Amino acid sequence: MSEVSDVGEIGDVSETGELSYAHGTSGTPLIGDTIGANLDRAVAAWPDREALVDVLSGRRWTYAQFAADVDGLARALLAGGVAKGDRVGIWAVNCPEWVLVQYATARIGAVMVNINPAYRTHEVEYVLKQAGISVLFASLSHKTSDYRAMVEQVRGKCPQLRETVYIGDPSWDALIARGTPGQDEEFRTRRSELSCDDPINIQYTSGTTGFPKGATLSHHNILNNGYFVGELIAYTEQDRICVPVPFYHCFGMVMGNLAATSHGACIVIPAPSFDPTATLSAVQDERCTSLYGVPTMFIAELGLADFAMYDLSSLRTGIMAGSPCPVEVMKRVVSEMHMAEVSICYGMTETSPVSLQTRRDDDLEHRTGTVGRVLPHIEVKVVDPATGTTLPRGSAGELCTRGYSVMLGYWDEPEKTAEAVDAGRWMHTGDLAVMLDDGYVQIVGRIKDMIIRGGENIYPREIEEFLYAHPKIADVQVVGVPHERYGEEVLACVIPRDAGDPPTLEEVRAFCEGRLAHYKVPSRLRVMEAFPMTVSGKVRKVELREGGAGGA
Structure with missing residues (x-):
């Protein structure tokens, strides 16, 4: 959805009859090295180029x-x-x-x-x-x-x-x-x-119930994923990547560190944890060409009172991931942060992490309305969650992915591994997705986040994208909460642009009137100062739901 006035129904089935399956064919072979051997290649090629800069301590390494x-x-x-x-x-x-x-x-x-x-x-x-x-x-x-x-x-x-x-x-x-x-x-x-097939990394997924599971990844998994993510945004030894996202997560250590070293680029650490001022200062002072972040990070940077004072002209690209990017935010990232080639990535820890990515020359609609198309050497499909049958393009179903990137398994938990990775080695993501006719994919929610109101399936992403255009709303998350008659109702949790003048439920409903189907219009509103977040920058919707149907 590129324009908020054009909110259609998600899941219009393709007229071509083509199935929701795509394979990333590529003439560039996978890397067969270990991470150490790949680093040796970079050192041999670029021994005197900067590899790592820590802004806080001033330390630098060639x-x-x-x-x-x-x-x-x-x-x-x-x-x-x-x-x-x-x-x-x-x-x-x-x-x-x-x-x-x-x-x-x-x-x-x-x-x-x-x-x-x-x-x-x-x-x-x-x-x-x-x-x-x-x-x-x-x-x-x-x-x-x-x-x-x-x-x-x-x-x-x-x-x-x-x-x-x-x-x-x-x-x-x-x-x-x-x-x-x-x-x-x-x-x-x-x-x-x-x-290269040895296990080399365990990353614990942030489970919302019970203890997290340890996704076990090999050299081959993460080295290749970092390399191909970097290839798609044309990294070379000339690039300097500002990495404010946490290293403990794949975003930092794979898409950041391994994408850099596999191309001879430089890793710039702006601060121990995310700080918008430190991030923009690092971009300016280190002349970074690429900047990473989840949408909330970019929103915080753009929201700095002295944002216009930073010289960000060295930027050309970057990666935004973790959650969908609002259209208006993407427009400002491209125009005011000079990131004309910014890329959207979609993935999960269990897939090393990236499966889908937008390309350098994609238009605004693809960068905000989709999470890109399949990476080289990876397969994706959208299936009926109940039957596992591959659906026609345009139909909403569960996204599955297969290829070199799929984890070896959950550490010492074969039963949980079997629940996530089927006999055909397809990783079941738990995400609801729609594959469009051009192969680009929209993520429309988590299977568990889908709201079912009176028999109608409601995808929170669609309502969130629409409400981002409300003049009083800076950020919004939509969840389903229990309702005696309809089973669930729509709760909009919003962060106001002006804390002294938050939107009312009546104003939000009036804004939706005639532009969203009646069953999608929020019946509850909760005004918040901030959303509960994981360290990797994802909103913890389970906590928003657990807050119940409180609010207006």
């Missing part, structure tokens, strides 16, 4: 310096008895050491386990036990989190955890001091034993 520090850390881990397949955890905010751990563990075949920096003792204890982590790297503290104190609380309950190394602490220096050039033969032997 590719040659970065590889030397990666190898030093890898040798130290070998000296500490880390074997191939051992799990090494990292529980930290964005910093250069995070990136060093990522590549050092890959060098020696250890499985790096990403731990959400927002986790507290109950959650981190679960991950330490479930993954069997033997060595843990952690920040000392960040904002209200005292990581050392939390580790001390759970250490006695995690018998496999034998060592914790704190970033910025003498324990880091002590670890590095273990590594010696005398380990070169052992280092070479270990590297020769690695396969």
Whole structure:
């Protein structure tokens, strides 16, 4: 939907009769390297180009310096008895050491386990036990989190955890001091034993019920995904990528770090966690060509009182992912942030993560109304959730994806793996999608987020896109809440443009009158200061629903 005045019904079946299936054929082969071997190629090609910049500390690494520090850390881990397949955890905010751990563990075949920096003792204890982590790297503290104190609380309950190394602490220096050039033969032997299909990374998905599951990914999964995402926005060694999104998530460590190093580009860390001022300052001062973020990040940057004072003319591209981008936000990103080639990506942790992506020359309608088309070497289809049958194009159903990017499985949970990945190796995403005639895909909601009101299927995304144009609404999320008669009713949760003059339910309903079908018009309104978010920038709709039908 490119114009809010043209809100049609989602799911008009294609007249061509073509099925909702697409395969990303490509003349560019998949990479068969391990992550370490791929880094070696970058170092050989661009030893003196910058690989990594940390704005906060002022530290900088060329590719040659970065590889030397990666190898030093890898040798130290070998000296500490880390074997191939051992799990090494990292529980930290964005910093250069995070990136060093990522590549050092890959060098020696250890499985790096990403731990959400927002986790507290109950959650981190679960991950330490479930993954069997033997060595843990952690920040000392960040904002209200005292990581050392939390580790001390759970250490006695995690018998496999034998060592914790704190970033910025003498324990880091002590670890590095273990590594010696005398380990070169052992280092070479270990590297020769690695396969690109080995598990190399566990990422815990942010489950809304119960404990999260550990998606297990290989070198082949994440290296290729980072590479092809970078290919589609034409990365070269000239690019400098500002990465304000968290490294613990695929967005940061795959689409950011691996997309960069596989193309000889530079990773720029603007701050330990997202800060709109620090982000734009980094883009300006480091002359970044690419900027990442979820839509709420771009909204925050555009909303800065001194936004116009930043020189963002070096930007040409970037990636927006995590949730759909409002049309008006995309217009400003393209025109005022100079990101004419900005790309929308869709994916999930279990698929390394990206399956669909818009292309550099796509128009505004495709960048806001779709999440792009299939990546090279990947298959996607839209199926009937009940029968598994592939649907005609234009029909809403569950999006499934297959190919090199699909995870090896959930760590030590074969039954949950079988629930998500079927016998044909199709990953079932749980997302409701529509494939258009041109192969581009619209995400219309989660299967569990779809609202069924009096027998009518309602897709929250459609109503959200429409309400973004209301003059009093800065941001909006739509959820279904229980209703005695209709089963569910529509609740609009809004963040007002002016806190002193929020919209009323009557104003919202009047705005929808005659432009949305009656059953889609919100019957409840909740005005909020902010939405509950995951660390990766996704709105936690389950919490909005749990708030009940409160509001006007």
